[in-house]
Amino acid sequence: MMRLLLLLFPALLSASEVDLASRLDPHSNANVDAVVVEHLALDLSVDFAKRRLSGSATLDLKWKNARARQLVLDTRDLAVEKVQAATGKGAFKTVRYKLGAADPILGSALIIELPKGRDRVRISYYTTPQAAGLQWLSARQTKGKKQPFLFTQSQAIQARSWIPLQDTPAVRFTYEARIRAPKALRAVMSADNDPAAARDGDYSFSMPQPIPSYLMALAVGELAFKAISPRVGVYAEPALLEAAWNEFAETEQMMVKAEALFGAYRWGRYDLLILPPSFPFGGMENPRLSFITPTVIAGDRSLVGLIAHELAHSWSGNLVTNATWRDLWLNEGFTVFLEGRIMEAVYGVERAEMEAALSVDELKREMVDLPLPDQRLAPDFRGRDPDDVFSGVPYTKGQWFLLFLERRFGRPAFDAFLRGYFDHFAFKSVTTAQFLEYLNAELLAKHPDKVSMAEVEEWINQPGIPKNAPEQVSDRFAAVGRTRDAFLGGAATSTLKTKDWSAHEWLHFLNSMPAQMSSAQLAQLDGAFKFTQSQNSEIAHAWFLMGIRSDYREIDGALDAYLQTIGRRKLVVPLYEALLKRADRREFALDAFKRAKPGYHPLTVGTVEALIQSTATAP
Numbered sequence: 001m002m003r004l005l006l007l008l009f010p011a012l013l014s015a016s017e018v019d020l021a022s023r024l025d026p027h028s029n030a031n032v033d034a035v036v037v038e039h040l041a042l043d044l045s046v047d048f049a050k051r052r053l054s055g056s057a058t059l060d061l062k063w064k065n066a067r068a069r070q071l072v073l074d075t076r077d078l079a080v081e082k083v084q085a086a087t088g089k090g091a092f093k094t095v096r097y098k099l100g101a102a103d104p105i106l107g108s109a110l111i112i113e114l115p116k117g118r119d120r121v122r123i124s125y126y127t128t129p130q131a132a133g134l135q136w137l138s139a140r141q142t143k144g145k146k147q148p149f150l151f152t153q154s155q156a157i158q159a160r161s162w163i164p165l166q167d168t169p170a171v172r173f174t175y176e177a178r179i180r181a182p183k184a185l186r187a188v189m190s191a192d193n194d195p196a197a198a199r200d201g202d203y204s205f206s207m208p209q210p211i212p213s214y215l216m217a218l219a220v221g222e223l224a225f226k227a228i229s230p231r232v233g234v235y236a237e238p239a240l241l242e243a244a245w246n247e248f249a250e251t252e253q254m255m256v257k258a259e260a261l262f263g264a265y266r267w268g269r270y271d272l273l274i275l276p277p278s279f280p281f282g283g284m285e286n287p288r289l290s291f292i293t294p295t296v297i298a299g300d301r302s303l304v305g306l307i308a309h310e311l312a313h314s315w316s317g318n319l320v321t322n323a324t325w326r327d328l329w330l331n332e333g334f335t336v337f338l339e340g341r342i343m344e345a346v347y348g349v350e351r352a353e354m355e356a357a358l359s360v361d362e363l364k365r366e367m368v369d370l371p372l373p374d375q376r377l378a379p380d381f382r383g384r385d386p387d388d389v390f391s392g393v394p395y396t397k398g399q400w401f402l403l404f405l406e407r408r409f410g411r412p413a414f415d416a417f418l419r420g421y422f423d424h425f426a427f428k429s430v431t432t433a434q435f436l437e438y439l440n441a442e443l444l445a446k447h448p449d450k451v452s453m454a455e456v457e458e459w460i461n462q463p464g465i466p467k468n469a470p471e472q473v474s475d476r477f478a479a480v481g482r483t484r485d486a487f488l489g490g491a492a493t494s495t496l497k498t499k500d501w502s503a504h505e506w507l508h509f510l511n512s513m514p515a516q517m518s519s520a521q522l523a524q525l526d527g528a529f530k531f532t533q534s535q536n537s538e539i540a541h542a543w544f545l546m547g548i549r550s551d552y553r554e555i556d557g558a559l560d561a562y563l564q565t566i567g568r569r570k571l572v573v574p575l576y577e578a579l580l581k582r583a584d585r586r587e588f589a590l591d592a593f594k595r596a597k598p599g600y601h602p603l604t605v606g607t608v609e610a611l612i613q614s615t616a617t618a619p
Contacts, residue, residue, distance in 0.1 A: 025324045026382040027157050028168035029100070029109035034068035035061050037166050038210075042177035046187070046220050048148045051136040054126035057163050061119045069114055071121060074160035074167035075099070076107025077130040083110075085118040092122055105385045106157075110164050123164045132602040133158030135278060141599050142221065142276055143237040143294075147184060149221035151275055151291065153603065155214040155284060156325055156386040165213050170323045170429045172210035179203045181220045188235055188273060190217035190286035195225040195233060195271075209267065209287070210427050212321050217286035219273055228252055236274035240294060244274045247297045247304065250346060254308050257345035262315045262338060263419050266426070270311065278567035280601040282306045285313030285335075293568050295537035302503035303538060305343055305355050312338035315422050323429040325386040329377045330435055333398015337406075340399065353474040354504040356399075360472040361511060363396040367464070375463035377401065378432045387603055388610070400469055401459040407470045408450045409443055417443050432460065477508045484509055487521075493528035503536055510542040515549055522552040532558045541571045548578040548585065556588070563592045567600045569607055576608050580615040 039060035044053045061071065080099065084092035095118070100109035112121060127134060137149040152162060160167040179187040183201035191205035226245045227233040229252035236244045251272065259265055271289050274297075283306050284291040290310040296303040316334030336359065344352035370391060373379055377398060381389055406414040420442060425434075436456065444451055458466045483496050501509075510531075526532055531543035532555050540562060547555040563572055579589035593608055600608070 025168045025170060027106065027325055027386055028166065028170075029072055029074050029106055030166035030168055030171070031068070031070065031072040032064075032166055032168065032171055034065040035063050035071055036171050037173045038062050040163070040165065040173050040175040042163065042175065042179075044177070044179055044218075046150060046179065046181040048136065048150070048182065051129060051134075052126050053134070053162055056122050056124045057165065058120060058122045059165070061121065063119065069116070071112040071114055073110040073112070073123075073164045074107060074157075075110045075164045076102075076132070076158075076161045077128045078108075078110075078125050078161070078164055079128055080110065080123060080125045080164065082124040083112055084122045084124075085112075085114050086120040086122075087117045088119065092120070095121075105383075107160050125164060127162050131161040132606075133161040135601045137276055137278065137599075141278065143239045144222055147182075147222040149219075149276055151219040151221075151279065152217050153280065153284065153291075153601065154216045156390075157214070158387075158603075159213040159216050162218075163213070163216060165216075167213045169212040169214060169321050169325070172212050172321070172427060172429060174210050175205075175207045175216070177205040177218075179205070179218065179220070184222065185220050186223040186235075187218065187220045188223065188289055189219075190215055190289050192268060193235075193271060193289060195227070207287070211287055211318065212429060215286050215318065217284065217289065217291060219275070219291070223273075225271075231255075231269050232271065233269075234272045234274065235289075237276075240274055240297075243297055243299075244272070244292075244294070247299070247301055248272055248292075248307055250301070250304065251307055251311070254311055254342050254346055258311060258315070258338070258342050261341055261345065261415065261418075263422055265314055266319060267314055270314065272307070272310075277565055278599050278601050278604075280567055280569045280603045282568060282570060283310040285310045285317055287314070287318045295566055295568050295571065298503065298536045298538075300503065302536065305339060308342040308346075309335055309339040312342060319422055319427065320425040321429040323431045323434075326378050326381050327430070327432050328386075328390075329394035329398035329401075330430060330432065332395045333377070333402060336395050336399035337402040350474070350476060351502075351504070353472075354476060354502070354508070356403075357472045357474045357477055358504060358507055358511070359392070359396045360400065361508075363392040363400075364465075366392050372463040377460045388607070397459075397465065400465065400472070403470055403472075404459065404466075404468065405439075405443070405451065409447055413443070413447065436460070474508075476505060480505050480508050481512065484512055487525075488514070493524055496528075498529070503539060506536075506539055507542055510539065510546060513546060517546065517550045517552075519550070519552050519554075522547060522550060523554070526554065537566065537568075537571060541575070544575055545578055548575065548582070551582070551585075560588075560592050564596045564599070567596075567604050569604050572604065573607050573611070577611055580611055586615070 037059045041058040044055040046053060083095055083097040085095045086092045096113040098111050102108045133152050133154055135151055139145055139148050142149050157167055177189060181187045181201055186199055187203040189205045191207040222237055223235045224238045224241045225233055225235050226241055228249055232252045234244045234248060255265060267287050269288050272292050273289050274292050274294055277294050279293045282293050296306045312335045316338055317331035322328050322330040340352050340356055343355060367375060375393055487496060534540040544555055544559045566572055576589050579585040597605055
């Protein structure tokens with residue numbers, strides 16, 4: 001079977017090569033074919049005045065090549081002060097090291113020369129202002145306006161900007177940490193946070209399950225806690241805590257349904273940390289403590305699919321991890337599929353169908369301009385920053401592929417396959433080739449004539465969406481489409497039957513409108529439904545995008561406020577892109593970005609600056 005897979009997917013890693021995953025990982029300098037980190041001990045101080053983390057990282061090593069004498073770690077923009085090594089519990093002694101040349105994507109390899117037998121290394125270092133994995137916020141940039149805030153974002157390859165380590169998802173390690181911070185603030189990590197811990201400025205953490213580096217996470221700020229259940233709770237700034245708790249009160253119910261579907265939750269607690277709005281993503285699945293954007297607090301729980309998504313990562317991604325970033329669909333496609341099952345179990349089939357249909361429609365729009373090689377589930381990202389090439393393909397096309405398998409094999413058989421997959425690869429990092437080998441052994445071979453390997457190959461390795469993709473439809477969206485058509489045909493807004501619409505129906509209504517509309521049409525809609533004043537971040541985004549494309553200037557004040565207060569890339573980047581495509585709106589975009597930039601995360605800044613540069617030279 002493996003020979004067949006290699007013929008079909010010659011560019012993919014084979015199962016027999018998994019130990020070389022990091023060497024073949026184009027996004028890591030680490031030499032994990034020779035040595036791997038098994039445990040990390042962090043001892044860091046948080047200095048808001050200098051915007052610096054300083055201290056040490058101690059690495060416990062497992063040598064795979066007894067003749068090797070070098071440890072190569074990933075770093076980016078770190079100031080290394082000293083490197084020491086020890087054998088067992090022996091004393092640490094200074095060893096030689098050097099930093100390789102800085103690569104704009106990979107950073108600098110930290111090459112450490114080690115005498116034979118050394119299995120512990122301690123690096124004394126501090127972070128620099130260029131660290132892309134850190135965002136330091138002043139008090140005025142927080143909800144409470146009283147205390148500063150720090151949070152990390154390690155995915156995809158940003159952990160190396162605040163910790164020297166083997167920054168590849170192929171390596172998993174346990175960790176402990178001691179964090180010293182101002183006494184007025186609370187520190188939390190992707191570890192065993194104690195809600196009752198004294199706020200004394202000295203915090204200790206432990207993560208007993210092995211995780212990849214991109215799940216390393218730290219946040220420090222004025223944080224309060226409120227329990228949802230004995231194992232679930234919310235951390236947030238005090239001014240936001242009650243709203244967050246109300247919005248996400250059904251998280252425990254989601255967990256119960258997820259465990260019934262996919263097996264036991266293996267991480268102890270599951271808490272949510274609500275970050276300031278500059279957080280560049282919707283959520284980040286840091287184990288035991290998901291980082292969540294406040295933009296999903298809509299007041300009506302209409303956007304809590306994101307919570308189901310981050311929770312689902314406790315199985316797909318955190319428990320079973322993609323070995324390289326080209327295998328991202330193994331994290332995200334599985335997670336979107338699991339998210340849909342959780343939402344169906346908690347909120348019903350209709351809502352799950354609407355959310356799936358919205359995602360598919362968004363993917364189809366995105367694929368119009370997406371290069372064909374990037375439309376494959378396992379594309380080649382060599383020479384490119386994985387943060388710059390994230391798209392809806394690993395998420396929605398990955399989910400669609402799994403829906404295809406579920407329909408062909410039937411839900412009972414596919415559910416059993418999923419549970420077996422999570423058990424078999426628990427706490428391991430896997431490649432697409434390994435998944436395909438397991439898929440063949442556990443589904444294709446056991447249920448012949450259901451799905452051919454040629455069909456699987458088309459999903460994995462070909463651009464576009466296969467013709468055998470199951471249709472993603474929603475009866476409620478069909479009714480929305482008829483209402484949209486009535487409006488476009490001249491019907492007055494007062495005659496449109498929208499009274500009981502959900503946020504998802506409104507999103508479909510807006511997203512399915514023509515690319516260009518008249519100002520009179522938009523004024524009609526705005527007057528009737530107050531889209532410009534919407535407090536739902538997704539609806540506001542869809543409306544602003546429509547307004548920009550149709551040159552509806554009445555949105556400008558609200559659009560500017562939106563760009564100034566939200567840093568989530570999914571929401572703001574398409575707005576800047578649409579503005580920059582119009583010569584007469586470029587100055588508006590540049591002015592808005594200039595004022596918003598100090599509050600944006602480095603990842604958001606980098607993405608928007610690249611857009612500005614590319615459109616400046618476009619014909």
